[in-house]
Amino acid sequence: MKIRKKARYVDLSLCNACGECANVCPVTKPDEYQMGLSSRRAIYIPFPQAVPCSYILNMDDCLGNNPIACGKCIEVCEKKAINYDDRDEIVTREVGSIIVAIGLDVYDPTEMDEYGYTRFDNVITSMEFERLICAGGPTAGHFVRPSDHQRPKRIGFIQCVGSRNPKIGRPYCSNICCMNTIKDTLLLADHYPDVENVVFYQDIRAFGKSFEDMFQRSKEAGTRYIRGLPGDVEEDPETGNLTVTVENTTGGQLERHELDMLVLSVGVQPPKDLAKISGLLTLSKTSDGFFMESHPKLKPVDAPTRGVHFAGFCEAPKDIKDSVCQAGAAASRAGALLNAGQIQIEAITSRIDIEACMKCGLCAKVCPYGAIVWEKGQPAVVIEAACAGCGACGATCQFGAITMRHFTDDQLLAQVRAVLADDPQDKVFVFACNWCSYAGGDMAGISRIRYPSTNRVVRTMCSARVSEEMVLEAFRCGAPVVLVSGCHYADCHYINANRQTVKRMQRLWNTLEKAGVRPERLQLEWISAAEGQKFAKVMEQMEQLRKTVTAKEIEHAKQALKPKPKKAARAREEAAVPS
């Protein structure tokens, strides 16, 4: 693994965090740690308990070391810890296991304009609340409202801001916000006995150990819980007070609440870096955008990629206790692999028959792992330890020189013929990749999503394993419709092997067209492991398509796609001519 170690411009081993540098720094910037509620300098320590306990210089904010521009921090640093010439460094580390714990992003409520987050000073988020009530915060723990720095007495909380809201594309429960608000109401009641808290909610989810007890204590402390999410918030420009209009669904009446301050209990979302990490480690996502585990019950901390495990929020919204539990489980799973010291690789790797190899080198070109070595004029050679077993090479080789162990041409063609032996006209023939589409079919099953029983799925490890010959053979056997399905284009389990699938499909569509076979009888779909519903929907569509295919069309395809004699021999001659 290559890691970019970012330049700090402050030597960790020398800095004693005395803070003289920040005292002389003339730059002020919003302090990210304090949610922008106070400022920091260009050289700063993120927070007093930071680890490592060292200052850091943000070069984007810094005026520069030119004495005319500034350079004051260098002058006052007795330890000579500041180094403007520091540069990012690429560190390489070899590891046997990876735990992905990249956390979450907090929802930005700007788009939910009805709550006035950007319009009214006294509407804050629950993260800003944390900083305002904290002794280490910008107000040293004195809870004041932003507009007049006075202590608010009537404080409202709106739940599910950015959660359980399909209208804005955020249907999932963020898990933590109910309990976080309950905690906040208890904190306020503890600090200020005269406070009047009111919580607007749709459901209170207090299901964890001792959670219900906390909920009851919050109510006993005087917090009012009103079932209903406000439709509108107005501000009195004179006082900065807020009026919330809400339908109390318990009694069905419309209520107006005047408040001094409003806290939006914001939801959470997958971190923006998730896609990048996902691509690096060939991971997949669920429909909510969080990482998909290998099995929801049996392998809850394993990624489908062996040796990779999940901990914390990035797998699904969860609180601190659950994050710690999952981290322990992930460490245990990773430790088991490291202790074993070795790993068995499934015997699904490529083998090349040197005798049959025509030395064309195509297999080496399509291998996403660089596991096939080929030099002009030499037969190709597979490095078995590097082969991940997608089978793109096997489907590409025109000379039958490649055997994909455990997913051979013979095995797969036998399946095609067996499935279509009787009444092929009634069947939709499907090739599905193990990691996504086949698993998507499993997800449809686990979720009991019904679809027509006409489909017949044959599993390959990757859609790139499906050769032109296999598809054509299905049509020759009388399949009305053939579907090739794989991982979503950017999420291929084998880096980018499914690019070969696309290329092959293009060639096949051309072949069908030339042969006078309706190209749409061959379909390509990307279905992820989480998309049980999509799998069912696609099967329904395929069934509709199947019904449009006539007996005459099927018969025509059978005849028109018959293999041309001596094609293999001709291809062999052509390849033997050096280009």
Added chain:
Amino acid sequence: MIVNPTDDEIRVGVFICDCGLNIAGAVDCAAVTDYAETLPDVVCAVRNKYTCADPGQNKIKDAIQQHRLNRVVVASCTPRQHEPTFRQCVREAGLNPYLMEMANLREHCSWVHPGDWDGATRKAKDLVASAVARARFLQPQEELTVPVTRAAMVIGGGVAGIEAAIELGDAGHKVVLVEKQPSIGGIMAQLDKTYPTMDCSI
């Protein structure tokens, strides 16, 4: 081509699982078993209530001995769940684990076609025929063993990442903890108190 010279005769055993009523509730398992017996090279077809349980696995092992099976088809759930189970089972009976094939009668059939008894049964038969056809061409395979570098990387230094790194470190493993921010701590470090105990986050 890999050739297994001892395979002068292919002998396939098919094991059809009811999975309680998970499969048998939507598929005519008796009819599928009868059908399996008619397939080429199939020498025995056995129906089980729970094939993955010990009695079910023992039936596979017994049949391998009794019928000198050299290919096994288990028609039950998704291979993504129980392929390791049945590979281990045939291994214990002396067969190379790669000589076992599965037909997915549950996730891909009974669970998605309830109420379509005939259609689901027809499909189940095809899935078994497909698995048997494939099994006839299966070859024993040897897995490659590769060493694992005894070090771990944890990406993200929030509460989950810190905890995982500490656990692995305590277990004696070398750990690289990668964090994009200047300090570890993550979002939790920004919280004041944490539920349900109201203690400090840092």
